[in-house]
Amino acid sequence: MGTGKRKKSDDGEVEAAVERRGGGREGVKEKKQRALPSMIKNKEKRSAVHAKLKRDKRIEKRKKAKAQEAALQRALELGEEPPPKKVPRTIENTREPDETVCKPDDEELFAGNDADEFSEVLKQDVTPKILVTTCRFNSTRGPAFIEELLSVIPNAHYYKRGTYELKKIIEYAKNKDFTSIIVVHTNRREPDALLIMNLPDGPTAHFKLSNLVLRKDIKNHGRPTSHKPELVLNNFTTRLGHRIGRMIQSLFPQDPNFRGRRVVTFHNQRDFIFFRHHRYIFETKEKKVDPKDKAANKGAKEKNAPQQKVIARLQECGPRFTLKLITLQHGTFDTKGGEYEWVHKPEMDTSRRRFFL
Structure with missing residues (x-):
């Protein structure tokens, strides 16, 4: 006898679909939960x-x-002890193991800090003095970005590039006792790279610059003061990251003025360095009192006095941008005979869980 058409319910339609796919009736209940919506042809x-x-x-x-x-x-x-919290799996906590990750008890690392190129500035033997310039072909947003960069970094001075070669600028900066040079490179009227050189003997770091937001484009932005800012370097965990962090640290004075309440943050996440510039503000606000508490404290002397609480909040001063390390070169900038400590290559990006900083 031939099998006639049968009236199908939702479950019957799913069971028939599972059977057609070779699942058999023993796996119907299990597969129904896994692929139920996609097996039903009727849209409703x-x-x-x-x-x-x-x-x-x-x-x-x-x-x-x-x-x-x-x-x-x-x-x-x-x-008793509370039950342990489940930690969600993220790209950061499942990163590939790296031998260059710095450890707190690494004596070799701390011994190298006392003899590296940034030790004089970080020990406060020398006051940081920064020369800021541009590439030869400047853009419309370049000067605005440099102006805000000068307000972020204390003791930074802007010099117009003109037609001077970079090697001549380096020699001039050495003679004038500058400790670092920052070159803002622009492309198609937009700043797209930063070159940071430590003087007199390097190293030189080349960063790709992206996601630039100037102060005027930040909603409810604040105006920075002339106080020396606090510097926060976060998540520079490898030896390369430690070196880059010390280079950034050498741009700022090591005696922040905490009364100014200025904070400059370089946060490394997945080898992208996010820059933020904030000032923190303390505000006093009246605290709302529960009616039940008012009834309980009727006999108190200060029942009519308004209760106050102090609230701390952050106000962004700008600018805001992201850096990505491209190369780290020995010595000062040299395109022909320079030796590189580290170069980012496309084949390094084969794994999403592999980081270098």
Whole structure:
């Protein structure tokens, strides 16, 4: 006898689809949960099933959260250790192991710090003095960016490039006791690279510059003062990152004026260095008092006095940009005979979990 057409329900349609794909009836329940929406051809039924699965997933997530909260409360009441929190897997905490990651007990690393090119500035034997210039063909946003860069870095001086070669500028800076040179490179009217040279003997770091946002384009931005800023270097964990961090650190004075409440941050994440410039503000606001607390404190002398609390907040001063290290060169800038400590190559980007800084 031939098999006639049968009336299919939602479950029957799914079971038939699973059988057609060679799953057999023993795996229907298991496969139904995994591929239920995609197996239903009818659009309305498929949307309804998808919505039901989404709702069940949300309810299950809520149940797990309530169970974790109850377990934490129970542990606190009994004086036991709370259950361990689950750490989500991220690209950062699953990065490939690297032999060059700095360790706190690395004596060789700290011994090298006392003899490297930045030690005089970081020991405060020499005051940092920065020369800022541009490439030969400047752009419209270049001067605006340099003006804001001068307000960020204390004791930085701008010199117009003109037709001078970079080697002559380096010699001039050495004679005038500058400790570093920053060259802002522009392309198509937009700053796109930074060249930072430590003087007198290097090294030279070439950074790609992207995502530049000037101060005027930041909503509710603040005006920086002339105080020496605090410097925050975050997540420079490898030997290369440690070297780059010390180079950046040598651009700023090592005696910040905390009364100015200025903070300059270089945050490294996945080999991208994010620059931010903030000032922190303390505000006093009236604290809202619960009516029950008011009733409980009726007999207190200061019941009518307004309660106050201090709130700290950050105000961004700008500019905002991102740096990506391209090369690190021995000595001062030399395109022909220069030796490179590190060069970024395209074949290095084969893994998303491999970082160098």
